[in-house]
Amino acid sequence: MTSLPPFVLFFVGALVVAFTKGTVRKAVVLAVPLIGLVMLWLGAGADVAASGAQEYLTLDLLGNTLSPFRADKLSLLFGYLFHIAAFLGFIYALHLGDGTPDGSVAADVGEDDIIGNSRAGLQHVSAMLYAGSALGAVFAGDFITLFVFWELLAITSVFLIWARDSKRSYATGFRYLIIHVVSGVLLLSGALMLAHQTGSVAFNDVGLDGNGAAGWILLISFGIKAGFPLAHNWITEAYPESTPTGTVFLSAFTTKVAVYALARGFAGAEPLIFIGTAMTFFPIFFAVLENDLRRVLGYSMINQIGFMVAGIGIGTAMAVNGAVAHAFADVIFKGLLFMAMGAVMTMTGRTKGTDLGGLYKTMPITATLCMVGAAAISAFPLFSAFVTKSMIMVAAIEEHHYIVWLFMLFASAGVLEHAGIKIPFFSFFAHDSGIRTKEPPKNMLVAMSIGAVLCVLIGAFPSTFYTLLPFEMDYHPYDLRHVTTQLQLLAFGALGFVTLVKSGVYPDEKRAVHVDAEVLYRKLGPWVVRTVGDAVLRVDAYVRASVMEVVRGALGAVDRAHGQMGPLARSWPAGSMVLWVALLLAAYLIFYL
Amino acid sequence: MSHDQHGHHEVKEPIGWMDKPEKIRTFFVVFYVICGALFAAEFLLLGAENAHPHPLEERMRFLVYPVYGFLSFWFLVLLARPMRKLLIRSEDYYEGGGRYVEGDSSEGGHD
Numbered sequence: 001m002t003s004l005p006p007f008v009l010f011f012v013g014a015l016v017v018a019f020t021k022g023t024v025r026k027a028v029v030l031a032v033p034l035i036g037l038v039m040l041w042l043g044a045g046a047d048v049a050a051s052g053a054q055e056y057l058t059l060d061l062l063g064n065t066l067s068p069f070r071a072d073k074l075s076l077l078f079g080y081l082f083h084i085a086a087f088l089g090f091i092y093a094l095h096l097g098d099g100t101p102d103g104s105v106a107a108d109v110g111e112d113d114i115i116g117n118s119r120a121g122l123q124h125v126s127a128m129l130y131a132g133s134a135l136g137a138v139f140a141g142d143f144i145t146l147f148v149f150w151e152l153l154a155i156t157s158v159f160l161i162w163a164r165d166s167k168r169s170y171a172t173g174f175r176y177l178i179i180h181v182v183s184g185v186l187l188l189s190g191a192l193m194l195a196h197q198t199g200s201v202a203f204n205d206v207g208l209d210g211n212g213a214a215g216w217i218l219l220i221s222f223g224i225k226a227g228f229p230l231a232h233n234w235i236t237e238a239y240p241e242s243t244p245t246g247t248v249f250l251s252a253f254t255t256k257v258a259v260y261a262l263a264r265g266f267a268g269a270e271p272l273i274f275i276g277t278a279m280t281f282f283p284i285f286f287a288v289l290e291n292d293l294r295r296v297l298g299y300s301m302i303n304q305i306g307f308m309v310a311g312i313g314i315g316t317a318m319a320v321n322g323a324v325a326h327a328f329a330d331v332i333f334k335g336l337l338f339m340a341m342g343a344v345m346t347m348t349g350r351t352k353g354t355d356l357g358g359l360y361k362t363m364p365i366t367a368t369l370c371m372v373g374a375a376a377i378s379a380f381p382l383f384s385a386f387v388t389k390s391m392i393m394v395a396a397i398e399e400h401h402y403i404v405w406l407f408m409l410f411a412s413a414g415v416l417e418h419a420g421i422k423i424p425f426f427s428f429f430a431h432d433s434g435i436r437t438k439e440p441p442k443n444m445l446v447a448m449s450i451g452a453v454l455c456v457l458i459g460a461f462p463s464t465f466y467t468l469l470p471f472e473m474d475y476h477p478y479d480l481r482h483v484t485t486q487l488q489l490l491a492f493g494a495l496g497f498v499t500l501v502k503s504g505v506y507p508d509e510k511r512a513v514h515v516d517a518e519v520l521y522r523k524l525g526p527w528v529v530r531t532v533g534d535a536v537l538r539v540d541a542y543v544r545a546s547v548m549e550v551v552r553g554a555l556g557a558v559d560r561a562h563g564q565m566g567p568l569a570r571s572w573p574a575g576s577m578v579l580w581v582a583l584l585l586a587a588y589l590i591f592y593l
Numbered sequence: 594m595s596h597d598q599h600g601h602h603e604v605k606e607p608i609g610w611m612d613k614p615e616k617i618r619t620f621f622v623v624f625y626v627i628c629g630a631l632f633a634a635e636f637l638l639l640g641a642e643n644a645h646p647h648p649l650e651e652r653m654r655f656l657v658y659p660v661y662g663f664l665s666f667w668f669l670v671l672l673a674r675p676m677r678k679l680l681i682r683s684e685d686y687y688e689g690g691g692r693y694v695e696g697d698s699s700e701g702g703h704d
Contacts, residue, residue, distance in 0.1 A: 413661070
């Protein structure tokens with residue numbers, strides 16, 4: 001059983017889920033990730049701990065060796081993570097199909113805000129296949145297998161967006177699909193170019209030196225899925241448009257598969273330091289302005305991935321450990337925040353800052369759990385990001401990337417602003433919106449509670465967690481100075497927030513959107529196509545008209561010459577012809593004789 | 594407990610701690626005390642050990658974190674405000690809408 005690739009269990013599980021209902025389906029969706037986790041831990045996990053990296057299965061395809069199940073400490077960390085994320089996600093989504101008022105909303109809520117729970121089967125099957133695809137990708141030992149699961153990730157997850165069943169979600173889903181298919185095509189192109197150069201399709205360290213365009217194409221492919229700048233808007237578009245439960249799954253897998261791929265293929269690639277730093281920096285400005293709180297979390301996701309990407313770019317053992325550890329922590333705390341916002345959306349039908357506020361009165365448990373997630377992402381001591389993000393920061397300063405470190409420190413304060421304060425403050429506190437609801441279904445609370453406990457466990461007992469990381473290292477996050485300085489950063493950041501709000505400088509939430517890079521393909525692209533199309537049509541019409549005019553003129557001339565009244569159509573008497581011949585003969589005789 | 598036609602539940606009007614001014618005052622007093630204590634800690638912990646010492650961090654450390662944290666928030670917001678003027682559009686901008694008109698769809702927000 002150890003040689004069974006982890007994705008197989010999920011794909012079989014999806015088949016079973018598709019043909020079952022009620023309690024059986026619930027049992028299956030919970031059992032699959034749990035059984036899978038135990039099998040992975042006792043099988044590949046034990047093997048890798050005992051004898052290092054393992055390749056369990058190899059296949060031959062047209063002379064290329066495929067390796068659908070390769071396990072080492074890096075892939076195992078993500079393997080464990082995806083099982084846990086799937087388990088939490090399925091607990092959270094367990095009520096689907098029960099007729100619980102998923103999106104029971106006020107009368108004035110627009111059509112796009114209404115979330116049906118009628119597509120329970122679709123969402124469960126899609127999520128199961130999606131989780132399986134993520135597992136397939138992180139255990140892929142070759143580029144061909146990686147490409148297959150890379151595309152499956154997109155195809156299986158898009159149904160979690162379409163399950164929202166609104167006009168906007170359909171359009172968003174199509175854009176999401178196109179962007180990810182492009183990423184897959186780039187992956188295959190880069191992989192084939194690399195295979196042509198090296199003679200192997202094995203997925204190991206790629207790097208940017210000595211591989212020509214292949215390395216860059218692969219980096220861009222991974223970067224699209226990771227939300228690199230200018231390719232980041234699929235995250236901020238898709239997450240808010242999915243269902244409350246769908247977004248929890250979406251936030252767990254795709255971007256983290258990309259982080260894994262970057263860690264595997266491009267650790268130490270210097271451009272990643274600057275790309276990652278930019279990712280930590282620019283989204284926090286949009287997050288301040290954004291009204292849709294799930295979109296705020298989308299920007300927050302890019303910001304957190306920025307830390308991971310920068311860590312991978314720094315490339316030391318400490319930095320890569322920090323990056324993958326932060327990916328692990330991020331899935332849990334970001335999942336918890338998305339769950340909290342999903343619970344709010346489920347119970348009120350709203351996720352916009354302008355519509356919410358005061359929910360702590362009727363959803364106190366959800367509010368508390370949300371604040372645990374907020375504390376975790378803000379890196380408060382005893383919470384997860386404190387022991388993961390700090391590894392990347394320490395690595396940056398150890399490698400003399402001082403400017404990068406300063407940007408990261410600023411971005412850390414920005415995280416506190418949008419995820420640590422804005423999310424819980426505008427949804428559960430701030431002004432009382434007048435919405436009176438109740439706590440979400442119990443399964444949602446259970447999933448959030450487990451997520452919250454994990455945030456604290458990772459933060460409070462990091463040494464156990466560190467043993468799962470791919471490289472040996474000596475790092476102690478808890479010393480008096482680190483704890484004090486981090487608390488100073490956070491407390492005085494919060495003081496900044498208080499002074500900004502009290503002085504009226506903090507910007508109001510507004511029912512509006514803020515233009516981001518997506519304008520390039522949602523507005524500018526269509527405008528260019530329309531304008532160029534119009535110009536082509538105008539030129540076409542002009543050319544056609546001109547040609548027709550010439551043709552008509554020529555036909556007129558011919559008609560004038562050969563028409564019934566034309567000179568060439570007239571009948572000539574034989575006498576005049578004889579006269580002309582006689583004249584020509586006379587002229588000839590005069591000139592030549 | 595009963596349900597109306599939109600699935601809402603009739604509940605007793607709840608009173609939260611934020612409805613009580615004295616609780617809010619206490620909250621802010623505690624918060625300011627914590628800030629003061631952390632500021633004072635900077636002086637008391639000058640000799641404390643750092644598990645991962647680095648010369649630059651050591652030089653920069655004194656009062657850098659509280660000042661940096663505070664100023665970061667102000668810098669973030671002061672830069673975001675003009676950004677909003679440049680980037681804000683109506684909610685239906687991508688569905689054919691145009692520029693954002695103040696008061697047309699704004700709900701005031703939180704302050």
